[in-house]
Amino acid sequence: MDSQHWRATITAAQSGDRQALDELVAGWLPLVYNIVGRALNGHADVDDVVQETMLRAVGNLGSLRDPDSFRSWLVAIAMRQIRDRARRRTPDRLEEAPAADFAELTVLRLQLEGQRREVAEAVRWLDDDDRQLLSLWWLEVAGELTRRELAAAVGITRQHAAVRVQRMKERLETSRGIVRALAGACPDLRELTARWNGRPDSVWRKRLARHIRRCGYCGAPRESVVPAERLLAGIALVPLPAGFTLSLAFGGKTAVAAGSAGWSAKLLGALTKPAVAMTAGATIVAGGAYVVTQPPDAPPPRAEATPTATAAGSEPPPPSSPPPPPPTPSPSKESDLYGTVVDAVDRAPDPDTRPAALPRRPETGVTSTGGPKAVMQHRGDRVTLTGQGYVLVRWQISPSSRPGALVMPSWTGLKGKLFHVASGGWRRMDDPLPGAPNGYATGMGGPDIGYAVLPPGTQQMWQNEYFYLDGTVTLTQNERGCDYGLTVFPSNREAVDKDVGEGPAQGAIRYGLVRDTGTDGAPVPQYVTRSTPADPATVPQRSRV
Known part of the structure; x- marks a missing residue:
């Protein structure tokens, strides 16, 4: 929309025109959301900072003398709120994890691929000051801000802004190299990152950058590296989440x-x-x-299907107001229902029972926002998977650290289909480990260290759980109570077949178990929903597909 229109809209809003105010807020809210979201990398405070920015802008609109300076004035307010929020942070919140990784949101909502995706993911490795500056520079190269507006928002001269932007770009390029290296197959890098908790920070950025400078494999790009500003030019704003x-x-x-x-x-x-x-x-x-609500050009949200089974023991709380009755399903809607929900306890198979043959499904490959190995050790860690193929979720339960009730991970925002196809790793988590005292050293614990207790009706997990995805979905670690960790790997049918087929003859406790029926009747994982709740740990125990 041209500047003349916005000037007239701002002037009308200052004069008390309600429709003009509506248009002003709706038109500039996405810009503020992108600046704050990227500067704070999706931290839980994003909504509050956006709220305070818009509140101050609306509350002080009457003091704006020149409507032509509205955009730089609004951006400056946003940056002040970001800096004020940083000063208010208490020590107990310094290490708080993002509520929704903005790099991940950028990749998914704008469907970025290749080096554009690499730039978005590299933002995670920047320090707060660099990320704040990048939130403005990204919009500058995308055509949403001018250099004059960037400098005014930061409160420095254009010459000083040029120096700071250049230094930030150098650190961004270093971070891009780290993203590329972590997606590679360097054995020395794997050994170095064995002690890493998976969370980007300045200490590990320096360690990994030092490795890359010395490593012939990691330091040699496999393709020509395109400058970040050319990759970002013309990229649209990340759309606001529905329900914001x-x-x-x-x-x-x-x-x-x-x-x-x-x-x-x-x-x-x-x-x-x-x-x-x-x-x-x-x-x-x-x-x-x-x-x-829903942007006018966005596709309508996909309807959620009726649960096909319920969990034993607990029902989700009833809604505060009864929902409208669902429409009578048509034959075309019936085809959208698939799978059998695994909200049921199953018995461990006989150790000598060989698994059934694993059906063949199409594989074009799965990409992961966590790279080839996403380590999720803390509540709120998440990974988004996209594509067509197999995924391994490896469990590590730690009742020796903290026993108690296990809050299971959840699959949310499913678009497409997700099947639970096999269980492997040579044992279920309730199997005793060979040679353990009294046979109690299992994944689920024992009398000396305490037990990890599953929710009622929950299917027992195995050390390795395999899933087949055709679409996109997010897996969130919901650790509360008992400690546990998840490691997520994109995989393939050959690896699944080899894992579940290795049985006691190789020293394992038991063969694996194939669950895939080869049809849409294959089981879907527990706690799966096509919606994306504010807290994935609140997904009802009854699975929804």
Whole structure:
């Protein structure tokens, strides 16, 4: 939209035009969301910082003298809120994990591939100051900001901004090299990262960069490296997540402050009126809350199918208000239902029982936001998988560290199909380990160290669990209570077949188990949903497909 239109819209909003204010907020909210989201890398505070930025912008709009400077003025407000948030961080929140990795969101929502994807993932390795600057520079090279606006937002001269951007770009290129190296097959790098917890930080960035400089394999790019600014030019903004809520209600001191900034009584009154429609896929509801619904050009959300089985022992809590009755399924909708839910306890097979043949399914390969080996040791760690092929999820349960109730991981945001095809690793997690005292040294623990207790009705996991994906899905580690870790590897049918086929003759406890029926009747994993809840640990125990 041209600058003349925005100038007229801003002027109208300053004069108390409610429709103009609606358009202003809906039009500039995505820019603010991208700046804050990338600067904080999807931290749980993103929503709060976006909220405070827009609240201050709306509350002080009357003091803006030149509508042509609105964008740089708004970006400067956002950067101040980001810096204020950094100063307010308490020591117990310094290591808090992101609520939703913004690099991952960028890759998925913009469907980035190749070196564009590499740049997005490299952002994780930058320090806070560099990431804040990159959040502006990314928008500059994408055509959303000018260098003058970038410098004004940071509060420095254009010459100083050029120096800082150049230094940030150098560290970004180092980080791109780390992303490439971690996706490679260097044995020395694998040995070096054996002690790494999987979370990017400045210490490991320096260690890995030092290795890359000395390593002929990791230091030699397999293809011509395109400069980051050429890769980012023209990339669209990451769209707002559906259901994103922005509360701009005025009351008490906030209303007084807004009034003192020059707001008309007419506009303040409009902010507290009941719902009116907004443009750009947003709605303003009673009390002044902007709720982003569905962008006009986005496909409609896929309907969730009715659960095919329930978990023994617990039902999800009833909703606060009864949902509307589901429509009568049509024959075409029936084809969308697939699989048999594995919310049921199963017995361990006889150790000498060979597995059934593993059916063949198409394999074009699976990509992972965590690379070839995603280590998830803490609650909130997640990996998004995309493609067509097999995935290995390897379990490590640690009741010796912290026994108790095990909160299972969850599969969310499924688009396509996901099947549980096989279990392997030579043992179930409740199998005793050979030579262990009293046979109690199992994955599930023992009387001396305590037990890992599964939720009622949960199928026992094996050390290696294999899944087949045709689409995209996110797996989240929901560790609470008992400690556990997951390692996720894109795999292939040959590796699955070899794992489950190795039995007691090779010194293992038992053969593996093939679960795939070769049809859409294959089991789907527990705790799978096509939605993406704010906290994946709250996915109801009854699986949803």
